[in-house]
Amino acid sequence: MILKCMVINATNQLLTHLAYKMTQLTIIVAVANKNVIGINNTLPWHLPEDLKRFKALTMGHHIVMGRKTYESLGRLLPGRTTVIVTRNKHYQVEGAVVVHSIEQALSVCAEDDEVFLIGGAELYQQGFQHADKLYMTEVHTDVEGDAFLPEFDLTQWDEVARESHQAENGLAFSYVTYQRRVIDKSA
Numbered sequence: 258m259i260l261k262c263m264v265i266n267a268t269n270q271l272l273t274h275l276a277y278k279m280t281q282l283t284i285i286v287a288v289a290n291k292n293v294i295g296i297n298n299t300l301p302w303h304l305p306e307d308l309k310r311f312k313a314l315t316m317g318h319h320i321v322m323g324r325k326t327y328e329s330l331g332r333l334l335p336g337r338t339t340v341i342v343t344r345n346k347h348y349q350v351e352g353a354v355v356v357h358s359i360e361q362a363l364s365v366c367a368e369d370d371e372v373f374l375i376g377g378a379e380l381y382q383q384g385f386q387h388a389d390k391l392y393m394t395e396v397h398t399d400v401e402g403d404a405f406l407p408e409f410d411l412t413q414w415d416e417v418a419r420e421s422h423q424a425e426n427g428l429a430f431s432y433v434t435y436q437r438r439v440i441d442k443s444a
């Protein structure tokens with residue numbers, strides 16, 4: 258009986274793993290000089306062009322975020338399924354899916370072909386190991402911050418696209434796309 262339970266448990270874990278590996282996890286982040294991504298639980302710049310792109314890329318998909326980022330948004334983003342990660346077992350938000358780990362977040366999104374991890378710092382830190390793709394908006398400005406993009410190992414990523422722009426308000430920014438490097442095990 259114990260052995261049967263162990264086998265069922267292991268099979269379930271494997272199925273969950275396989276299910277979420279069919280899903281691409283994409284990190285999307287905007288980052289200023291010195292890796293600043295936020296201050297006082299908000300964004301330290303005004304960049305409507307980037308918000309528009311964020312909306313276009315994420316529309317129709319699951320967006321996974323930490324509880325603090327959800328509270329900084331203060332609302333559900335229309336056309337997307339909001340998944341909030343918290344350790345608080347009593348936390349509830351009507352219209353959102355509340356989960357208690359990144360792994361659980363990925364397993365509830367298993368039907369989606371692309372899931373977006375949208376922050377903040379704590380979630381990025383844990384999400385890099387699971388991510389396949391990274392949309393980074395480099396905001397070329399010095400701003401004060403209290404939330405930072407965690408260091409990640411650039412040697413595991415290929416820069417596959419880069420576009421530079423200037424916002425209407427004069428701010429220079431670049432859209433950079435990274436893809437996780439595929440290691441050729443046969444070489």
Ligand SMILES: NC(=O)c1ccc[n+]([C@@H]2O[C@H](COP(=O)([O-])OP(=O)(O)OC[C@H]3O[C@@H](n4cnc5c(N)ncnc54)[C@H](OP(=O)(O)O)[C@@H]3O)[C@@H](O)[C@H]2O)c1
Pocket residue numbers: 285286287288293294295296297298299300322323324325326327329342343344345356357358359375376377378379380381383404
């Ligand atoms: N520039 C950008 O692209 C961007 C994007 C998003 C956010 N931001 C900024 O980032 C800042 C927020 O980042 P943050 O690091 O303070 O907060 P966060 O990552 O948004 O949320 C942290 C919270 O997530 C929950 N959590 C984290 N890891 C967990 C785990 N393994 N299991 C269960 N729950 C977990 C905890 O919630 P509980 O405390 O409820 O347990 C934790 O307090 C803000 O300034 C925001 O504006 C910037």
